[in-house]
Amino acid sequence: MKPRSPIDHTLWLFLVGIGAWAVPGAGHFMIGQRKHALILFVTIALTFLAGLYIGSIGIVDPVGAKPWYLAQLLVSPVVGLIGQIAQNGHYPVYGRPADYAQIYTALAGLLNLLCILNAVYRAYTGIGEKIGQEEEENV
Amino acid sequence: MFDLSTSLLAGFTAPLDIGTNPLSMLWMFPLLISIAVVYKTTRLRVLFLKPLAVEVLILFLTLSGFMILAGIVLNLIVWLAAG
Numbered sequence: 001m002k003p004r005s006p007i008d009h010t011l012w013l014f015l016v017g018i019g020a021w022a023v024p025g026a027g028h029f030m031i032g033q034r035k036h037a038l039i040l041f042v043t044i045a046l047t048f049l050a051g052l053y054i055g056s057i058g059i060v061d062p063v064g065a066k067p068w069y070l071a072q073l074l075v076s077p078v079v080g081l082i083g084q085i086a087q088n089g090h091y092p093v094y095g096r097p098a099d100y101a102q103i104y105t106a107l108a109g110l111l112n113l114l115c116i117l118n119a120v121y122r123a124y125t126g127i128g129e130k131i132g133q134e135e136e137e138n139v
Numbered sequence: 140m141f142d143l144s145t146s147l148l149a150g151f152t153a154p155l156d157i158g159t160n161p162l163s164m165l166w167m168f169p170l171l172i173s174i175a176v177v178y179k180t181t182r183l184r185v186l187f188l189k190p191l192a193v194e195v196l197i198l199f200l201t202l203s204g205f206m207i208l209a210g211i212v213l214n215l216i217v218w219l220a221a222g
Contacts, residue, residue, distance in 0.1 A: 039176065040180055040181075043173050046173070047169075047173040053151055053155070054157070056151060056152055056153050057151050057152065094154065095154070095157075096159055096163060097154035097155050097157045100157060100163075103170070104170060107170060108173070114181055115177065118181040
């Protein structure tokens with residue numbers, strides 16, 4: 001459903017942005033692009049989880065690695081919770097696995113930032129709903 | 140089933156063993172696939188699996204080619220500077 005008034009439209013854009021941040025791909029899902037949403041969710045979630053698996057959840061470090069943490073936080077607010085768990089758990093982090101893990105998880109966050117901006121842009125221009133309808137018709 | 144999920148979860152609490160040999164550079168390729176998939180998904184207006192797969196493959200090969208080229212050039216610079 002496309003909002004009509006400018007205030008509704010602004011609120012809608014805000015909700016799409018928040019949704020896209022909360023769950024990768026959710027912004028595209030909200031504007032009706034289900035295929036986009038599924039592919040984005042699976043890819044970003046796998047990239048982030050691969051990073052955690054490579055370097056342990058200790059690489060989400062809100063104190064010792066703040067710049068990396070800020071990029072990781074772009075994946076989802078859930079990363080903040082993982083950061084709290086990691087702070088209390090004293091999980092080992094070292095060497096080459098830590099480097100790779102930080103790159104994987106931070107890049108997952110930056111890719112989600114791209115998705116957030118893309119979803120908001122598509123919602124702003126209104127092409128999201130149109131593409132979603134076309135995709136539904138072609139299924 | 141319980142053992143499998145337990146060992147899978149335990150995998151997230153300790154780092155993998157990755158050496159500092161040239162083979163460890165292969166870890167960049169899954170990342171390049173992720174970048175190619177996400178970028179192309181955000182660029183394509185309507186998604187059909189076959190054109191998406193072709194576009195992703197082309198971008199992945201392009202990124203891989205440039206990364207390998209960058210690696211060769213950097214190694215060459217180090218070799219020239221050191222020797």
